[in-house]
Amino acid sequence: MNDNDTTAIVLAAGEGNRLHPLTKNRPKPMLPAAAKPILEHVFDQLIDAGITEIVVVVGYKRERIQSHFGPSYRDVPLTYVTQDKQLGTGHAVLAAEAAVDGTCLVVNGDQIAASRIIRDTLEAHDTAATVALLQRSSVDGYGGVLVDEDRVTTIVEDPPDDREYLLNAGIYVLEPVAFDAIRAAEPRAGERLLVDGLSKLVEWGDVVRGAVSEGLWVDATYPWDLLDVSFELFNTGLIDRQSTRNVHETATVHESVVIREPVIVDRDCVIEPGAVVGPNVCLGENTTVGSNAVVERSVVDTDTRIGANATVTECVTGTGVRIGQGSTIPGGPGDVRVADRVFENETLGALLADRVHDHGGVTYVPGTLVGPRTEIQAGTTVRGTLEAGTEVRS
Known part of the structure; x- marks a missing residue:
């Protein structure tokens, strides 16, 4: 037909x-x-x-x-x-x-x-x-x-x-x-x-x-699938029909930054001196990666700020997220609770929903799910599932 x-x-x-x-x-x-x-x-x-x-x-x-x-x-x-x-x-x-x-x-x-x-x-x-x-x-x-x-x-x-x-x-x-x-x-x-x-x-x-x-x-059925979906798009070459080192012309990337392909750096992103980005990283529009931060195998949504010296591995974020200076998301595997089921050894460092704000020096146990508008005070260790609007004190 x-x-x-x-x-x-x-x-x-x-x-x-x-x-x-x-x-x-x-x-x-x-x-x-x-x-x-x-x-x-x-x-x-x-x-x-x-x-x-x-x-x-x-x-x-x-x-x-x-x-x-x-x-x-x-x-x-x-x-x-x-x-x-x-x-x-x-x-x-x-x-x-x-x-x-x-x-x-x-x-x-x-x-x-x-x-x-x-x-x-x-x-x-x-x-x-x-x-x-x-x-x-x-x-x-x-x-x-x-x-x-x-x-x-x-x-x-x-x-x-x-x-x-x-x-x-x-x-x-x-x-x-x-x-x-x-x-x-x-x-x-x-x-x-x-x-x-x-x-x-x-x-x-x-x-x-x-x-x-x-x-x-x-x-994408479960949170960790969002990582796999993006990585599959990299591997099959469907992204923008261009190279996998896809840095938008409006992005600002300091000359000392290390980019490890494949990556996508969307419009108006800023990557500060000494940062390492990639492999398998997608930075949404207007995202900032602070100096000497490391971001690997992650999908970072728009308007997110990753602080200086932070480590972000196998992470999925929503929009408007703030990951503070020196915070650590070490990557999976981890046990993830979805509704009433626990999935063991999934490749997910953490999922941070829209407008999560951590104040720096926070450590995320692999498999952590953080609901929107959660405030995490400096120096805290977080694990499991945090409901929307939670305030976590150290």
Whole structure:
């Protein structure tokens, strides 16, 4: 089929509970991946695949998306549709039904897939629906698909058995009948799921095609995944289609600074004398790295200040964070608590949410999660999970 005739629906209404506390103030698709929002990478890959119209389903903190992108991106018009309550992927697709005409492409706004996967799926489409599939050693935590030749026979979330499933990449090409199938599928726990609509199509005897492809496909489910996503973008060369030593022309980098590639240093950053930055570091816009500080394998969001002589390793920050002089984030592995689960030996030095302020000489135990607007007094050792607005005294 001709992909230029296809409108893309981007599902970007979800909150991303497992990425708290970073998602307290913004939706998951707006979290940073290599110094720009995940959703921006999603749009880039769609446009590179030939898509010329995009419908964005927004919900949680939708103003953060709409104010960032406005009415268009790279000259492609953006239409916003609001999903008032997040009642599942199928419900989100139905919210966008009136904004599309005929064949449409559906992608998740919090997963980055290379344009090749999108193109392969569009080119394979000639049936009621087509699903992008990837060969992966494990589909744990994701959707699994069984096919007979290229025809989908089974599509399930988080498969319960050990059959050889292909990974459901969350990229779909749908004909109008698919919307009817989503409506006809029984909701689960009050949610309508897109995959249940596809299963209904199979039950009706419609052909659902599986398009096996390959290329970058990354998803940030947990806080430490934000590091992996950025590092994958470095490794695959998708970032800005340029060199991995990407220092913006407006950045100020002292001549004594050591830059270890790959790095991204965004606009208006300042790196002071003697600092060491990299490898695998993303510095968001207007970030300052103080003199003799060391920053390695970290994703640092906009307007952050890293003090002189600080050490920051395997760290993810929100916006407006202050890491004080001589503070130490030594890197993982560490045990990280997410909701009621503890994940052992994860590669995360610390996660500091928006506007965390430490006053210097602070030591972070690996795996620490610090909620937004937390004040940490000088000389403190912090560990575990700190709730938003906490004041930590030495």
